[in-house]
Amino acid sequence: MFEESKVLQQKYNKNKLRGLINVFRKLNISIIPIAVFIFLAAGVLQYLPVAIENLLLGKVVFWTLSSESLSNAGILKYFKDIFLLLFGLYWIYWCSNRPLGRIPSLIIKIYFYWISTVFAIGCIGYALGFSPLFFFKAGARWLVLFHAAVGFFVMSATSVVGKDDHKIIYSYILILLLCDALAVFLQLQLVGFSSLGNFRASGLFSNAALAGTLGVSAALISLVYLKVDLIKKLLLLSLALFIAVGSGSRMAMISIFLCFLFAFYDFIKKNIKGSYRAATFSFAIPTSILGTGLLYLFMIESVARGGIFDTQVGDGGRISNFFYYFQVLFESDLLEFFIGRGIGIGTNTAFSLVTDMGQIPASYRYNWLVDNTILTLFFQVGFLGSMVFWSGILLFLNIIRSHTSSLYYRYYLLVTFIFVLTIFTINLFEQYYLIISYLFIYGVIYNDSKFIKEAK
Template identity: 45%
Template sequence: MTNHLNLSISFVTSSIILFIVLGFVQYVPVTLDIILRGDVVMWTLGRSLMEESGYIKYLKDIFLVAYGVYWPVKLTFTTSNATAILAMKAYFIWLFLVFIFGVVGFFLDLSPLFFLLAGVRWLLLLHVAFGFFILALVSGTHIREDNLIFNVLLFTLSVNVLLIFFQLRLVGIEHGLSIGSSRLTGVFSNAGLAGFFSVSVALLSVVYLDISQNKKTLLLFLCLIVALASGTRFAMICVFLCFSFVLFDILKARLDRKLLIVIFVFALPVATVIFYSTMIDVVGRGDIFETSLASGGRIDNFIRYSSILLHAEPVEFFFGRGLGIGTNTAFSLVNAVGGLPESYRFNWLVDNTLLTVFFQLGLIGSIVFWTGVLSVFILSYFICSSKVSKYFKLLIAIFILSLFTSNLFEQYYLIITYMFVLGVICNKSQRLFDQNNNDVSNTNT
């Protein structure tokens, strides 16, 4: 039988709560002050307003550093789970190789060394995310505080939605904008981050929390409001997918199997079309495919920058131009000193994880990086039991979608949630396997 880590309530639950809350409170003082002044910021606060938040905005970074140091030590000394220990050793070898390939560009003087700070930052975030994966993988279930986590998620969502309604009232009066086209930030520094927050809570609600369907539906409804207000179509689609899973579970418990199949064969495609059309109308930025193909759209950018890479110098093609290049943090660093971010080769924001990784690591480093990422998902797939496979498919769908809509590995709420939920799925699968083996043993006895 698998040895699980006997984690106290203060570790598992507090890890999740701190992850949610510390990302949430970063700019609360600033956003509240703006609301009290009768003003509203759309899309992003901007650097000057973000600086007004003071030291509170660094709490998340302190948490990341502390957790990044703590989880390997805790795992080493408190678990005998051979799978987890082996995974940790393989992970550190892989992370070291990624770092080595990521600094080649600096040694070859292809990019200024200060970009490395941005690279270390997203590697730290990835390291913490893997720690959450291991946390979920080896956690026992003898202590669960799902209601406490539910209350925290409900509170953060409710506060955010309340601020959104205040913001919406202001932009509606002054500019006549709708909830989707206004791109409201809520308590966050920009609307995109608000959308990612809604995806994170939606996934935790559907996959992790053992709560009633009514409570899940409430959380998802609030997530949908946040996603709509952010104007982030990626977030809207992901929350809609999570809603569909909960709806399926509700109907499955109440309807005949044949009737359920008929409903989903005919009703789901219609509902999807209606949702997509409504989303396009609410956001007001045109059809996703048309805007992606248009100049400056995501598909157009992918084709254009891929063409540039194919004509790159051999050294930068095979090794990239160094960790941190092409990230939001790198842009902020250059802007902070009054420079022009895009004047540095490959330092381009393209909202595409595949390209951004290639910018930094080149062909060889990208192969090493993606081999490690795919290995985790492939091994998880083989661990995954049929009873939780639907959650695995949901996660994979959202993960792949996010690769082509953002630079995933610097998105705090997305990457940590993905890895934690993946660990939860593997944990549930292992427990089902252990339970079946025990049932067989008891029957034979």
């Protein structure tokens, strides 16, 4: 009797699995929705149980979760790293089973030689004993993230879009943003909405800055990738902007506001013809300039950290730090100036590693947090490694630019502007949502441009 029920249960499980597979077969989707789904989910799941527990208990979390809360997150906090590692291996296998086209294939070949060279230079500092080997873990972590981001570029640049791709991704991003916006709303309710921006709500994340980067990621995907009407795009952009304002991230607010302007431009260009279009633009341009000024004043007021220029130039600001640390670098030994002190130095992960050991992170030379990608990379691979790295980035951007159609060129400029903005405001290559989104969108721009050119 027991054996019979066991056989029946196995048949039921097989039928259930077949039914699930048939559902996916009926959906006309590419690999992209699945990759985007896991990518967005992995960033949220890390500390989701802790964030929900704090909301249910009515705990106020300012800026970031406590170290105790972070340590209690359980196995989910490793989900993002596991995803990045597996995806980094998977996209290489994925590429080996399909034709990619001349340009993506060329980029991949150059990429492996280029990143191997940067990695080799980043290891010299360890070989010479400039830094302890435990910092290598921090370097490996951002390299794994960057490698996975390249995979997102390759997939979005070469995949044929399925009929249901946009519908699925739109629904998913909408649900995700609604959940995070609700968490931000509940957190603000605890401290009062007058604290909007200044409170720096973390939403479903461990840190408010991560919530802001989710907003930027969702805004770029919504604007450039999703083929949905303006109302749906504005809904996603509005939720993303609310999350960014709640997080207090000025970079996120600026980036998402620019996405708003581009969405309105697309709508005007597509739906308004002839002299009406010229009249609309003559009204829209000064309105946009006024809106930009009002946004700036709103940011200063809500974030309560002063004007962007004043705070960045003043002592401790990003621009002030940039010139200070560059002066320090020029006073370095010749060898460490040229090759750095090892891949991983100066990253958030490196800081956490030293802090967990009960030591002072800045006591290690070059292990300084400066919120600047150029400086942080220089600390790791020096002048020589930086020249190799940024030459490769510029070559990539130039290849994509030269193959971008005129219809998508404005998107290329937008993503590149935000990319450059983040280089000077954070260590971009540790920013999970941003680096993957940028490369994903560059792939979308290349892919859509290719189809436009082929249609002609």
